[in-house]
Amino acid sequence: MSYLKPKLHHPGLPTNALGLTRFDYDGAVSTLCAGCGHDSISAAIIQACFEIDLPPHRLAKLSGIGCSSKTPTYFVGASHGFNSVHGRMPSVLTGANLANRDLVYLGVSGDGDTASIGLGQFVHAVRRGVNMLYIVENNGVYGLTKGQFSATADQGSKSKRGAVNTDAPIDVVSLALQAGASFVARGFSGDKSQLVPLIKAGLKHRGAAFIDCLSPCVAFNNHAGSTKSFDYVRDHNAALNRLDVMPPRAQITADYAPGEAQDVTLHDGSTVILRKVGAEHPVGDRVAAMNYLQERQAEGEIVTGLIYLDPEADDLHAHLGTVETPLAHLGTGDLCPGSAALEAINASLR
């Protein structure tokens, strides 16, 4: 999208706890199509990072290949980004996370990237409990190659050229639940008020957090017959809940009457407040979440909101028993056993 971002901002712009404004979380100018849902997601990421006071340089943003995977360039420019290869972002993110457990990891992928070549890596990163937020910017179509169906396109939906998709879709939310993700949500790029808190909560969650974010492709999948268009998603959105994420020590319980909100405390002490919108849904029950998802899907509804959360989840580092110091920070003295140990090894081999 060709527009210029202003460099001058009002001196009275609100700042967060780090003294940064929202614009300090900006990235480069987007080159995506005007109106692309992905840009809305980038904006939501920027808003979320600003609101949780994330030091920009402590974010590592990784992606694969495709429209969605281009977006890390367009947010949090002061962080390190890695645009890897098609569908293989999860392994690169896993390795990065193993090297330095102290950074915050955001994986951005698309439906082509995740549900086709990347299906294996996505599932394995999730099952390992890599501490990350993995966002699929899901538009059901290949934009960069101009309009082919992706593996998440619904059976019977139509392409811009009028072709009908005959293959069954892959539901990445169900997959994430099945694979053991400890935070599973679905958002909609056209519903920022729901999406920003989901991203905030996902970034704060320790373990594999996953958000499938429906993000209509304005160029190739925003027409009648598409089930990933803005209109279709708005019409079929079954919002499960609304979220607020409160930092540690904040007064939260007075805001909502009993029965209307559910609080969940995360590892870092912050609280996720779930305000029920639709049916009562026990967010901590994986089986119920899977059932609910299937039931609503059968009714033609698209469930959005926080679908499942395990606030006690551990991550890959806990499973591997690694030291608290990031492995990347260990020096020669920590790593090299020295010549005396080697002499003992030599002796054992004689």
Place this chain on the structure above:
Amino acid sequence: MSQELTRINDFVVKFANVNGSGSASANQLFARSILGMGVPISTRNIFPSNIQGLPTWYEVRVSEAGYLGRRGGVDLMVAMNPQTWDKDVASIDPGGYLLHDSTKPLPPSKFREDITVLGVPLTEIANRAFADPKQRQLFKNIIYLGVLSALLDIERGVIEDLIGKQYKGKDKLIAPNIQALDLGRAYALEHLDCPIGLRVRRADAVGDRIFVEGNDATALGCVYGGATVAAWYPITPSTSVAEAFAKHCNRLRKDKETGRNRFAIVQAEDELAAIGMVIGATWNGARAFTATSGPGISLMQEFLGLAYFAEIPAVIVDVQRGGPSTGMPTRTQQSDLLACAYASHGDTKHVLLIPEDPRECFEFAARALDLADRLQTPVFLMSDLDIGMNHWLCEPLSWDDTRTLDRGKVLTFEELEAGTPFGRYRDVDGDAIPYRVYPGTHPKRGAFFTRGTSKNADAGYSEEGSDYVANVDRLLRKFETARTLVPAPVIRQAARPTRIGAIFYGSTAPAMGEALDVLEAAGIHMDTMRVRAFPFHEDAFRFIAEHDTVFVVEQNRDAQLRTLLVNQGNIDPKRLIPVLHYDGTPITARFIAGEISHRLAASGDVARKELAS
């Protein structure tokens, strides 16, 4: 009948067994017992890609002279596999010996007249002594070990000590093993003419050398080289690298206070994920490696191109096996050289380090981690099954305690804070190696975007042709810098001036050393060069220029090293004569010496003596 072979501390014993019959332990005890008597040995496992039932062989070469390559031929065959009987009997050198289980008599047609047949009713003895069917099978192997100890004059005490060490902590296994050993010894001493012409005599020729597998040494090199992240996927013959890394890390890399790990090892879902994890880890400042074999290298190609182009360190241990495709998964070759040197699409060139034995596996693994960081590029450790999965006698591993991890050009917080200018792909020092910054280092400076697409010197996305050309030309200059950092070739001058040269590398080394002695005894003198790395050192091209006839000895069909030399040195292909061995078994001294002397004799216009003068 030809005359029985009579050799002391210089012979080859081969065991023909059935995979899964528990013979490995007994066979290795045999080998170690000779080592225990101070006599050098080399051992080779020749095994099928199968868990149970197919033929497997274990070859032990005894050589007080210290020849550690495969010699070729068999002096004593322990034939325990009826399936391969004919082939095994046929492989014995004239005058050699055949030890077999005589429980069920065989017709005379199953034997040869020019060998000595030694029959022992092994099954009968085992069945008499042991009731449990599993024990009967296992101890049959120890019984033939006992027979061999009597036949070859191996000291019983040495074997007893080894059994004691092997079953330390499982003491109840010691007594039945000793019992089986003595049953075999007693039978042989009573019924056979012991000792035979092949004998082991105590010597002092082992020195302080160690007996170690290459993969074990590679793993130790990764520990000493500071690798903290290992991501791998099981594949023969590299699996034991990762397993040994885990073993050594668990012993050497635990935090003493917390008991937690200063390492992370992930068995990835496939080779693609394994190399992806390595790249992610090194991008983020850790040292990381993966271990694989040819099929894994094929799968990693795309990521390797990314690492090359985006300049991310990575160490890939390639334990080569017979290819292409599934090829011969449990046999050795040197056939991944080209696939690794030019891995991925587009113009790429990768650094290869080629060890000759476990000691160099150790050294080069640690060095590969340094070089990958220094050069910010993938570095391959080109081992093979012969080195990796066999025990080799080699010099002890050594480490200089003053050595520190060379992390290469990494800007620190302090340097960024002081205003050190940073552009990710700028050639600041003229060596074509740029500076990098680990993610998370500084709040305002040093962040950049890593991508596989073309970029300018400041890591900004660019499709400008001039930016692309500047970048890939710098990568070529970086490869020139690599040439100055990799291990130089080892050049050995013949005893006499000669115009014949031979080039070889990797696990061919011991067989080559012996072949040189054989050829020299026949009046053929050759200078040799052992290549240890790609890019090639300038000395490599000088060596070729200084010799009229240059043989290139390697273990693949297509003369891959020769191709690399021709390509990189712009050498007339006719100047390099390939000597190729690629049946999956380790190359032998007999093969090399035979091929070279044959080629020299056949080249009518270049008389052998003239060449050697």
